Amino acid sequence: MTVPVDLVPVEPRVSAPFPPAAPPPPQHSPRGSARGAALLKEPFKVPTSPSQLRPPPAVGGGRPAAMALVETAVRGRLLPWPRVVLFGDSITEFSFQEGGWGASLASRLVRKCDVVNRGFSGYNSRWAKLILPRLIAGGAAAESTVAVTIFFGANDSALKDVNPRQHVPLEEYAANLTSMVRYLKSIDITEDRIILITPPPLQESAWEKECLAKGDKLNRRNATTGEYAQACVQVARDCGTDVLDLWTLMQKDQDFSCYLSDGLHLSMKGNNFLVGQLWSHLEKRLSALPSLLPYWRDVDPQNPEVSLLGAALQE
Amino acid sequence: MTVPVDLVPVEPRVSAPFPPAAPPPPQHSPRGSARGAALLKEPFKVPTSPSQLRPPPAVGGGRPAAMALVETAVRGRLLPWPRVVLFGDSITEFSFQEGGWGASLASRLVRKCDVVNRGFSGYNSRWAKLILPRLIAGGAAAESTVAVTIFFGANDSALKDVNPRQHVPLEEYAANLTSMVRYLKSIDITEDRIILITPPPLQESAWEKECLAKGDKLNRRNATTGEYAQACVQVARDCGTDVLDLWTLMQKDQDFSCYLSDGLHLSMKGNNFLVGQLWSHLEKRLSALPSLLPYWRDVDPQNPEVSLLGAALQE
Numbered sequence: 137m138t139v140p141v142d143l144v145p146v147e148p149r150v151s152a153p154f155p156p157a158a159p160p161p162p163q164h165s166p167r168g169s170a171r172g173a174a175l176l177k178e179p180f181k182v183p184t185s186p187s188q189l190r191p192p193p194a195v196g197g198g199r200p201a202a203m204a205l206v207e208t209a210v211r212g213r214l215l216p217w218p219r220v221v222l223f224g225d226s227i228t229e230f231s232f233q234e235g236g237w238g239a240s241l242a243s244r245l246v247r248k249c250d251v252v253n254r255g256f257s258g259y260n261s262r263w264a265k266l267i268l269p270r271l272i273a274g275g276a277a278a279e280s281t282v283a284v285t286i287f288f289g290a291n292d293s294a295l296k297d298v299n300p301r302q303h304v305p306l307e308e309y310a311a312n313l314t315s316m317v318r319y320l321k322s323i324d325i326t327e328d329r330i331i332l333i334t335p336p337p338l339q340e341s342a343w344e345k346e347c348l349a350k351g352d353k354l355n356r357r358n359a360t361t362g363e364y365a366q367a368c369v370q371v372a373r374d375c376g377t378d379v380l381d382l383w384t385l386m387q388k389d390q391d392f393s394c395y396l397s398d399g400l401h402l403s404m405k406g407n408n409f410l411v412g413q414l415w416s417h418l419e420k421r422l423s424a425l426p427s428l429l430p431y432w433r434d435v436d437p438q439n440p441e442v443s444l445l446g447a448a449l450q451e
Numbered sequence: 452m453t454v455p456v457d458l459v460p461v462e463p464r465v466s467a468p469f470p471p472a473a474p475p476p477p478q479h480s481p482r483g484s485a486r487g488a489a490l491l492k493e494p495f496k497v498p499t500s501p502s503q504l505r506p507p508p509a510v511g512g513g514r515p516a517a518m519a520l521v522e523t524a525v526r527g528r529l530l531p532w533p534r535v536v537l538f539g540d541s542i543t544e545f546s547f548q549e550g551g552w553g554a555s556l557a558s559r560l561v562r563k564c565d566v567v568n569r570g571f572s573g574y575n576s577r578w579a580k581l582i583l584p585r586l587i588a589g590g591a592a593a594e595s596t597v598a599v600t601i602f603f604g605a606n607d608s609a610l611k612d613v614n615p616r617q618h619v620p621l622e623e624y625a626a627n628l629t630s631m632v633r634y635l636k637s638i639d640i641t642e643d644r645i646i647l648i649t650p651p652p653l654q655e656s657a658w659e660k661e662c663l664a665k666g667d668k669l670n671r672r673n674a675t676t677g678e679y680a681q682a683c684v685q686v687a688r689d690c691g692t693d694v695l696d697l698w699t700l701m702q703k704d705q706d707f708s709c710y711l712s713d714g715l716h717l718s719m720k721g722n723n724f725l726v727g728q729l730w731s732h733l734e735k736r737l738s739a740l741p742s743l744l745p746y747w748r749d750v751d752p753q754n755p756e757v758s759l760l761g762a763a764l765q766e
Binding site for chain 1: 528529530532544545547548549550551553554555557558561562565567568570571572573574577578581582584585586588592615616617744746747748750752755756759760
């Protein structure tokens, strides 16, 4: 089944916020049995019309018996759908709001994997460490997890005397991050699939206004948050994971205030900055993921079953 | 453990595209054993400090043994995380792009369920019917699926003589939709969790430009798409599922051209329109879903384990 090159046009797309992803390779056929990390290594399998598979007749208005056979054969041959888990505090929880970095990531990775939001507004690393085993378990779920971002520190670095409820001591923050990475490794989510993200810098004047509006004093300091960011970078080094040092990157030779909406959370520009940076970390490892199910121009209209179910029926 | 009302403040949020969701009810505690549809019916469980559970000591810098015990106890007690599945063509596949209806839905449902994108650009209902069993299987995955949107017809209604590759006859389109609903019911995704969405209206002049740019003739007609929309509504009636008649709603007493970006796909305004309409269908059934894990102000800082793991440890 060969599709002439001139029949593969550019897909009409609604205005994309990013440069469109590379066009899907023709004739990819992710194998039903491939899972998680294996997917990253597995080359695209070019489907052939196997001699042992007699293509079912083209689907017309009424061939229920043949279709029932196909459906029965395919049932239980679930297509593994990888996922990226975003684990963090409010900056993660809000990441699917308009222009958010989570939604942008999901859009870039569409047909490749799901991007699931495990953001918990207000949480610190102490609480995060406790709930992580309730969010990601070992086995198939871990195998299908191709990347995890761990993004805490904005609450941990709250000042102890003004905000003791959220504050976590620096050493414990580092220990908690280490513990989370260790937990993930223990369920076979290897360090190459983990990305730590440091808290962004804090714009004290803007955040102070938010605090004052609630009758509180300024409860965070940029310099303190910077210490937590540094600790996060060190944990990543020690654990052999990737790290995105947002605190440093956002302050590098520029005024970072435009990246924040209220001094603490990300503005639209901050969301774009984060997803751009994160993408440079993820692209290299996730670009190898196959686009799931064939590009529509590659579906044989006479025998869609072969194009769409071929891999599953061969197993 | 009672939190005084005046201690539950409004959470600072970055600019939300929609009215913010209702604040999470205090002290909710979704049960680890509750699943899927059961979650919808299950009332919030107010956690108590059970006499049989001795709260572990507050986590300080170094109580690894106690923490290890907690972690061991919780392992395997995965918090069930419901999901909404968006199944459709390019209008679904592109739904996480900037301002997209899928991302908006995910934002509204954050901490309640995942919204996963199963959009396949260019696909028609004939192909969709074939792949559905590869995307949603029975068992736990079906149980956790609290809603499915089935959104095809924009490609099926392509004109047979100009676009035979995507065209599906009207009767077969209806039969395919019916078959998909039947499949979902067969794996215990009941009709009350299924929403059919009709194709949007087609703005012929704009879409013709797109076709001409590719050297093609206009390959769809609004009147024809309307017949498919009508068939979709009829299938929903016959199957007892909900339906969102986008084709009719977008043309009701208004010029619908603003809802489309290229005559076929949704513009930002069209995305907003769709998510607004869809939300009115989903809100009533998904608003009862508990917000997963406690609101941060409800976490007892002295005994976060009780707040965060209480339900899991009780099982």
